[in-house]
Amino acid sequence: MACSIKDVVPSLFCFFYLLISSTASKDINQECRELRCGRHGPSIRFPFKLKGIHPDHCAYRTGFDLSCTTENETVLELPVSVKLFVSKIDYQSQMLHLYDPTRSLLKRLQFLNLSGSPFSFVFRHWYSPFQDYSFFNCSRTFHLWESNQYPVFLSEAGHQIVALDSSSPIDESPSLFACTKMYNVSSFPLHILYKNHDIQFRWSSPKLECGSCKEEGKMCGWKMNTSEPQTLCFPKHRDRGPSTGQVATGVVLSSCLLAIVVLALYEAYISDKLDRENQIRIKKFMEDYKALKPTRFSYADIKRITNQFKEELGQGSYGTVFKGKLSNEILVAVKVLNETKGNGEEFINEVGTIGKIHHINVVRLVGFCADGFRRALVYEFLPNGSLQKFIASADSKTLFLGWEKLQGIALGVAKGLEYLHRGCDQRILHFDIKPHNILLDHNFNPKICDFGLSKMCSKDQSAVSMTTARGTIGYIAPEVFSRNFGNVSYKSDVYSFGMLLLEMVGGRKNIDGKDDNAVEAYYPDWIHNLLEDGEDLRISIEGEERSKIAKKLATVGLWCIQWHPVDRPSMEVVLQMLDGKEDNLKIPPNSFDFTGTRPNASMPERRPRQQELDVISEVHEEIEEINDLQGK
Missing domain, CATH: 1.10.510.10 (Transferase(Phosphotransferase) domain 1)
Known part of the structure; x- marks a missing residue:
């Protein structure tokens, strides 16, 4: 169930108060402390940060964000929703070791672009050179002796995905005649697509010179407020008052809290105004209903009355009739006219004739909707059809x-x-x-x-x-x-x-x-x-x-x-x-x-x-x- 801002303001106020109080006494290095998703998971520290726990300034820049799964697995999310699992982070050689159990990289490979990412694939020399490949979706099953010529990377019910060197002529590959070409990729190490195979990424910036930090029992971190990227060794604990950054954080959070309070008050005012207007509309409708005058509804009203067009009563040449409810006592039949039929003559005829007459043997028009190109007629409901x-x-x-x-x-x-x-x-x-x-x-x-x-x-x-x-x-x-x-x-x-x-x-x-x-x-x-x-x-x-x-x-x-x-x-x-x-x-x-x-x-x-x-x-x-x- 959705709730308004005014309903959550008390909780937000307490949250921000505790956050500001804790921030004032919290050491910046405590904020950026080393964390792990699981007991045996890789350590997460600068230049990386853990989403939802580390503040933004704990990471070198956007892209060094890691997250934890419900099974305590460490995940790196690349552009176009590719999620890879992290098995190891080598801070010394600045390399990430990953694997892809869900095959998300293969499924989104054609959209992958690492130009905006801080990472690049690691070249492994003779084992897997960077080449251009064409990927095919095949309905046939390849035999084992063909797997060397056509590497199979995904085998699901009814189809397989195989790769072929783009320089190889397709005409000379009769086994691919029953396949459909999906896409091409350029300068790509093909070996990383094999299931559970080690995928290696390297980041080149920043150059971490943190070798002495570990020996001194200190943390390697990012030096703030400098024009050029620099890394420094910070002590793990510092016994001094809040820094300028902490004060600034408190000011920002306080401003946000003030803005939320103002928005909540404004929403409360608008909500109260809408409630009064709705009460007036309901009162007017009941007066019209008693006076047998047709009421004009909006299309949103029509959807609400019919419960999102849930129960269909029948269809005609000009529209579909749905069962609706104005209240627990008043049932109606709502005829939604086809937008592509006629030019509105039927709608004008209905409202212009039946809307003005009342007789025990003529069906009653309760209301109508003329909302843009959407038109509907609301009649009294007659249960025997x-x-x-x-x-x-x-x-x-x-x-x-x-x-x-x-x-x-x-x-x-x-x-x-x-x-x-x-x-x-x-x-x-x-x-x-x-x-x-x-x-x-x-x-x-x-x-x-x-x-x-x-x-x-x-x-x-x-x-x-x-x-x-x-x-x-x-x-x-x-x-x-x-x-x-x-x-x-x-x-x-x-x-x-x-x-x-x-x-x-x-x-x-x-x-x-x-x-x-x-x-x-x-x-x-x-x-x-x-x-x-x-x-x-x-x-x-x-x-x-x-x-x-x-x-x-x-x-x-x-x-x-x-x-x-x-x-x-x-x-x-x-x-x-x-x-x-x-x-x-x-x-x-x-x-x-x-x-x-x-x-x-x-x-x-x-x-x-x-x-x-x-x-x-x-x-x-x-x-x-x-x-x-x-x-x-």
């Missing part, structure tokens, strides 16, 4: 809700549509009514959702202009495709609602997706023939009353899907039909029998879509659509 999974087939006993419940759902959807068409200041056309867009709460009350394709118009407007067909195939009214059937209007939603009713009755989709030619199952014609002949709907129905409900839903659905908009009822009339008795409903004329012959009533006939219709060309003028929406 969409209607689609409950209308698979009436013959199925697993998810079938019962005809009374289905009638209640149909009535609720009709009330929601009637409110959109007549109950708002402007008429709202949904254009995508289908089972997936009908959500059910814990009591299976329906709520219309997904207003991404919706349009707004005045109530006295008899037709709506559209630049492209919109909706889902199987639920789109004919006039949306072709003006031969009439103008696009609120009657287009009535058609989609009728298809929804027929699917609720028959429990089957309006499109057979298995046909490459997109042939529609001509289900409405089949239902019409059964009703006209007085036959049952071939659906498992218990009791005469339930049979009447199914026939009523089917009859109302057939009225709603008449080809021409003028022949369809308004949603106000649809509500009256659903509330009335089934015996008072007349079967509408069959507008689907184009051939003059009736299909066999035993099963639905499949007919291809009418290809002679004048299909509206899709002109994608999204920007013009958004401007039109905002203007209205």
Whole structure:
């Protein structure tokens, strides 16, 4: 868990106080005393220092830093994260003896550059001359007789790393044809790459003239405050007061402590200010929530609400829906819109329509996010999901809700549509009514959702202009495709609602997706023939009353899907039909029998879509659509 500066200031104050107190009485040579990582490890003294224990001035310069592992091994870290283990430090000849059990040198060899390091490789004459080499990654296993020609330095599961003199032609090395060249290195002693082989480094500066120091029982160290590097012999113990350097160290530490205290006070002030602002935001949100006003969230809020997008509820063409939590009592569904889809029309439609209306049968928009290119919509959470999974087939006993419940759902959807068409200041056309867009709460009350394709118009407007067909195939009214059937209007939603009713009755989709030619199952014609002949709907129905409900839903659905908009009822009339008795409903004329012959009533006939219709060309003028929406 992260903590702020103000939480650790007391501890830091005690630490710096003890550090300053101990520094004032500590001898500089005691600070730079000889140390070891383990009992048998090499001694660490000037020009080296032990990280975390020796102060910086105990080392000659950067690069002479050693550290200890948890197993008390002494480690030298070279540039590009190469860690070598130190076995011996020869201060007399100024040489380091190292080994590489983790093979980090081989794995990072191509990035190694010792030009900025105080160390250089030791040349061992004939045994390992400095040469240029090429390294290869091979998927094959080299035999023992090849190891002299191609030294193998790393053998892991599935591959080996071998080296070849760069002056040797690769064409003359057929064994390397199955290998991939990795990199070249120049002027390199190849022998040091063998596992656990002794690696020798030499440092040339500073020249330590400490031979007499050991004989005199003194320590060899670095002379401070000189323009030229010098080494001197220091006594191991000195009985005098704090030096100028110690006083300077105390001043620096005191300054640091003062700076930390000031920062802690500033952070406390900022934190308190942020807490007050957050409280105000929470209070405003709760007021907005109670007043049914959508709240604007930041993208950070969205990540917090969804717990870093942990639980996915589903995906659509415009985004992904995640489950979220505003509080322990308030659950939400967060739809994160795709940044690459569209130009924001769906987002504007949702916020501009559903954000302004409130109805028991329309899903509630709790809030939205418009943070740069990131957009999201926050809805109330409906635990029973969409209607689609409950209308698979009436013959199925697993998810079938019962005809009374289905009638209640149909009535609720009709009330929601009637409110959109007549109950708002402007008429709202949904254009995508289908089972997936009908959500059910814990009591299976329906709520219309997904207003991404919706349009707004005045109530006295008899037709709506559209630049492209919109909706889902199987639920789109004919006039949306072709003006031969009439103008696009609120009657287009009535058609989609009728298809929804027929699917609720028959429990089957309006499109057979298995046909490459997109042939529609001509289900409405089949239902019409059964009703006209007085036959049952071939659906498992218990009791005469339930049979009447199914026939009523089917009859109302057939009225709603008449080809021409003028022949369809308004949603106000649809509500009256659903509330009335089934015996008072007349079967509408069959507008689907184009051939003059009736299909066999035993099963639905499949007919291809009418290809002679004048299909509206899709002109994608999204920007013009958004401007039109905002203007209205």
